[in-house]
Amino acid sequence: MQSISEKTSELTKIRADFPILERETRPGVKLVYLDSTATAQKPEAVLRAMDDYYRLHNANIHRGVHTLAEEATAMYEDAREQIAAFIGAKHSEEVIYTRNATESINLVAYTWARANLKSGDLIILTEMEHHSNLVPWHILAAERGVRLEFIPVAPDFTLDMDVYRTLLKQEPKLVSFTHMSNVLGTITDAKEIIRLAHRAGAVAMIDGAQSVPHFKVDVVDLDVDFLAFSAHKMVGPTGIGALYGKRALLQAMPPFMGGGDMIRKVELRSFVPNDLPYKFEAGTPAIAEAVGFGAAVRYLNTIGMDWVADHEQQIIRYALERVKDVPGLVVFGPEASVKGGVLAFTLEGVHPHDVAQILDMDGIAVRAGHHCAMPLHQKYNIPATTRASFYLYNTQEEVDQLVTSLLKVNKMFS
């Protein structure tokens, strides 16, 4: 356990790595960034890696034989190895580059699911999914007649495992669920959900958009079949994400998009797909972004994911305690021990958009709306929430500033 002063000095060092945290949103008003669940800020190391790539090594990857092409290819593949190691994957070709977690889920929906599911087959999801793990399955359901069932969110904001066990008796083909809700902050018991899914004969997929950035996720330990995540939520660039898949599953799947790089051989009327991971990476990929993704993973490794998780746990505990001072504020989410650094709330008599706008006047960046989880908001019969979210660079002082500004909102609307 670190002492308070060790912790403070480490946090000061981390904050100095993120240039944007220095900026003011207007003269004299310093940025308080509490929107990392939407996208994280980027450290100097990531910015420099991408800048260096463009200044010194830019070339198209794979078939080139010149020096730059060799360097660019090596950087692109080195990043893949870093990412694979970060999630504990045994083989780097089990990591497929995509645009983001959404595309990763769609890849599975368009290839694995269309090759393996037929009318009447069951997919189990949860009530707390982001639209990215709902709509691909809605589309599939309309097209193929597969059935969708949902693990309910219990009154304590965790998943109702009893209902899940009952649903499993219907022999689902796939269980796809979030590892951490982007609204409630609920961290799901992924290992148990997967174990039960496998016992029922189903394939298991994790939407890890909110878990991989915030705590150690080990695909071998979880025994998960597919894991989707995005670089931009873990201090990397936008435009790139990854799909982890067990090798045997990926090998058996048909390709996703067709084009260059994903082929081994093309004839006028036919093609033979390439090996993993290239089979799923058609066209020139986001090379600089992959390099940035690798740098992001290296950066998080230097801090340590245990430190990140521990820090966020401290911040959310502190925040849950402090917001009790704000009259009319209702938090949506479970108690701190199963909750990530996400604080979604309503404030009586004030619309979330107005809350967010007034906080912005004090430089505080939060999000207002349904956070791409409309069904979850419908469940609680609220149109929207305000959401403050925390990451490795946030401080207790920032929580204090949030509380001060919320009291101001109350005063304006009283």
Place this chain on the structure above:
Amino acid sequence: MDDLYREVIIEHYKSPQYKGELNPHDITFEDENPLCGDHLRIDLRVDEQGKVTEAAFSGHGCAISQASADLLLESVIGKSLDEVKHLNKQDVLDLLGIELGPVRLKCALLSLKVLKAGVYGMGEATDALTEE
């Protein structure tokens, strides 16, 4: 930006004059702002000359969208449907007396969108709104 929550806006948000439903009504329409989930319905009563005699809005939304709906409906009482058709973005901003960024502009203009869609009828509404 501090002007955004001018007293007039907070007042119309907290104590709207035109909030409610008109049953029966001559014209009604509802729509949402998919960005924030705001939902708005507007009902109108119109006399033989085609002038608006009564108006009401219902639904939920932020202070900007609710205040703009209230101010907008206040302004259409006594206007002909033809005049209502010619209301535009600037008219709403003039009523609110503030300037808005692109995100909040959608909140302010939801009421105009719903009002015009109702007055035009579904078919014509799309054309009318893209013109702006």
